Amino acid sequence: MIFIVQLVLVIAVIFVSLALMRGGSNTRHLAIRRLLLMVFAFAAAISIFLPDLLTRVAQFLGIGRGTDLVLYALIFCFFVFMSTTYQRFRQSEFALTLLARRMALDEAPRPWLEDDRPRLQAPVKQQPTAASGSER
Incomplete structure (x- = not known):
């Protein structure tokens, strides 16, 4: 019976890993997260x-003690948390990279555009002054 529980746990880990790697934070994923949070809160x-109910459930699954079942659940939850955090970190890095590239392109000099060329001003004509030695 322990082998069946281990097999189910491994399949669940693989399934959740693939679902989280597929990614996206659309409404479907948000709904699944909220539903899992509600199930967790109810079970807690x-x-x-x-x-005693937890111990009976663990014995029914062939795990032995309720504390072992809680440990397995915590390991699984930690793995899910680690996966979602890694995915969120990757998305943030990607967004930051795109932002840095956009800023670099926006701030780069563009000599082919008229607005970016240095303005050439016509030389200012100086008026003759008395000190210049001009006579009337």
């Missing part, structure tokens, strides 16, 4: 109020 509340 039940396990707090009825700890």
